[in-house]
Amino acid sequence: xxxxxxxxxxxxxxxxxxxxxxxxxxxxxxxxxxxxxxxxxxxxxxxxxxxxxxxxxxxxxxxxxxxxxxxxxxxxxxxxxxxxxxxxxxxxxxxxxxxxxxxxxxxxxxxxxxxxxxxxxxxxxxxxxxxxxxxxxxxxxxxxxxxxxxxxxxxxxxxxxxxxxxxxxxxxxxxxxxxxxxxxxxxxxxxxxxxxx
Amino acid sequence: xxxxxxxxxxxxxxxxxxxxxxxxxxxxxxxxxxxxxxxxxxxxxxxxxxxxxxxxxxxxxxxxxxxxxxxxxxxxxxxxxxxxxxxxxxxxxxxxxxxxxxxxxxxxxxxxxxxxxxxxxxxxxxxxxxxxxxxxxxxxxxxxxxxxxxxxxxxxxxxxxxxxxxxxxxxxxxxxxxxxxxxxxxxxxxxxxxxxxxxxxxxxxxxxxxxxxxxxxxxxxxxxxxxxxxxxxxxxxxxxxxxxxxxxxxxxxxxxxxxxxxxxxxxxxxxxxxxxxxxxxxxxxxxxxxxxxxxxxxxxxxxxxxxxxxxxxxxxxxxxxxxxxxxxxxxxxxxxxxxxxxxxxxxxxx
Numbered sequence: 001x002x003x004x005x006x007x008x009x010x011x012x013x014x015x016x017x018x019x020x021x022x023x024x025x026x027x028x029x030x031x032x033x034x035x036x037x038x039x040x041x042x043x044x045x046x047x048x049x050x051x052x053x054x055x056x057x058x059x060x061x062x063x064x065x066x067x068x069x070x071x072x073x074x075x076x077x078x079x080x081x082x083x084x085x086x087x088x089x090x091x092x093x094x095x096x097x098x099x100x101x102x103x104x105x106x107x108x109x110x111x112x113x114x115x116x117x118x119x120x121x122x123x124x125x126x127x128x129x130x131x132x133x134x135x136x137x138x139x140x141x142x143x144x145x146x147x148x149x150x151x152x153x154x155x156x157x158x159x160x161x162x163x164x165x166x167x168x169x170x171x172x173x174x175x176x177x178x179x180x181x182x183x184x185x186x187x188x189x190x191x192x193x194x195x196x197x
Numbered sequence: 198x199x200x201x202x203x204x205x206x207x208x209x210x211x212x213x214x215x216x217x218x219x220x221x222x223x224x225x226x227x228x229x230x231x232x233x234x235x236x237x238x239x240x241x242x243x244x245x246x247x248x249x250x251x252x253x254x255x256x257x258x259x260x261x262x263x264x265x266x267x268x269x270x271x272x273x274x275x276x277x278x279x280x281x282x283x284x285x286x287x288x289x290x291x292x293x294x295x296x297x298x299x300x301x302x303x304x305x306x307x308x309x310x311x312x313x314x315x316x317x318x319x320x321x322x323x324x325x326x327x328x329x330x331x332x333x334x335x336x337x338x339x340x341x342x343x344x345x346x347x348x349x350x351x352x353x354x355x356x357x358x359x360x361x362x363x364x365x366x367x368x369x370x371x372x373x374x375x376x377x378x379x380x381x382x383x384x385x386x387x388x389x390x391x392x393x394x395x396x397x398x399x400x401x402x403x404x405x406x407x408x409x410x411x412x413x414x415x416x417x418x419x420x421x422x423x424x425x426x427x428x429x430x431x432x433x434x435x436x437x438x439x440x441x442x443x444x445x446x447x448x449x450x451x452x453x454x455x456x457x458x459x460x461x462x463x464x465x466x467x468x469x470x471x472x473x474x475x476x477x478x479x480x481x482x483x484x485x486x487x488x489x490x491x492x493x494x495x496x497x498x499x500x501x502x503x504x505x506x507x508x509x510x511x512x513x514x515x516x517x518x519x520x521x522x523x524x525x526x527x528x529x530x531x532x533x534x535x536x537x538x539x540x541x542x543x544x545x546x547x
Binding site: 041043083117120134183 | 278349350352353375379
């Protein structure tokens, strides 16, 4: 997918910013991370008869002003909110040019996540070595803003433009009202190439 | 059962339920040390409830979790919600003290009345009908299990079985996924909604490392709590658990190998309708105690009774002397250092 080149100061950090109307989104199909790939026996047992990761698709668009990479994700979620678990989304990047997107990385080939969760005070940079096997990572400034309107979440990540050089992107979506967290997510099954304008 | 080897011996607690008066000093001693920060209002890592009772979180005994006792494999459980823990209420202090209401306003939790719940909410309700009503107090905390299913269920590796056999959490690693809370059969893990991490009893490890007993033990005015290394044959906890077998785990059938033990409650006898004493029937139903402490409870109570009888007849009993704890330092195991000598950080202060 194309990373739209924009001028500095266009103001894309808000998901409803008018600048996004000039950036064409692509629709990304999502599918649940497999039960057998879940990281421990407890989760495989507790979720063996319970559906998760049912968010079918999300719209993804990206833009960069040379300093920042803006990633906008939009998806339908009209389920009633859940006090315990919150909706969340991750923009997934390979590390060292590789990594299994469908399992959010593995022990040998971790992937990097920009992670936003409704209610969390700030976005997180994560390194993932498999479904839910996340570690918080240091790095350049990352911020995110999410809005819910008419049953659709729109979230914009704003991170360093250098992330676009990772060359590929994927998505992960968690439906909080279904208690989804960790590896219980809907993820894109293939990397999308990130092409800078 | 899968047993995680403790690195420097396994610490164990023994609560003598015949001496616990339900005063909550252990609960408060813990609270003021460890759970005064943001998102911790509703957290009571140590709490005392009246049994039979629903306890905290409400109805925790029906929430599942634990492990198959034969295979050690974790069993699914319910993650207790904020409402089920309850508590952490704000109160109308301003209205009462400064609002000019002159005695008309009273302190009231600022939470909806319906479904209101909190730690110790069903205090002293117990069970049975007068004159045969009954209850006892049950202090509870993380059991620092030998088969900690919370550790097995944790995805990020934040939980581990560490030194002294304590189950500890690295809050920097915890992502707040809460599988630990589902898996724990004792439901003694809390979620910090402000900081997005789960939290539980840390066994006062900074005090342990400094030779000071945990706050729940040190502060107990009833001399009802012992701590020590389970495999130290000279320790009170070893004698009570392993030698005399009068201290038993709670819900051992949950399969996690808990390391908090209880001397089960003796019971007055039932009264007949004419108020004569029925010497054949204890007021606390033995089957209820068995549901809590397993079939070994009957032998444990029998041992206690025969030892008491022996002392009444002029005999001596190391067991009863241990339980009485003539010198309160005997409760502390090797952790007899005065906490007043601690640095602020080891005493829970930043």
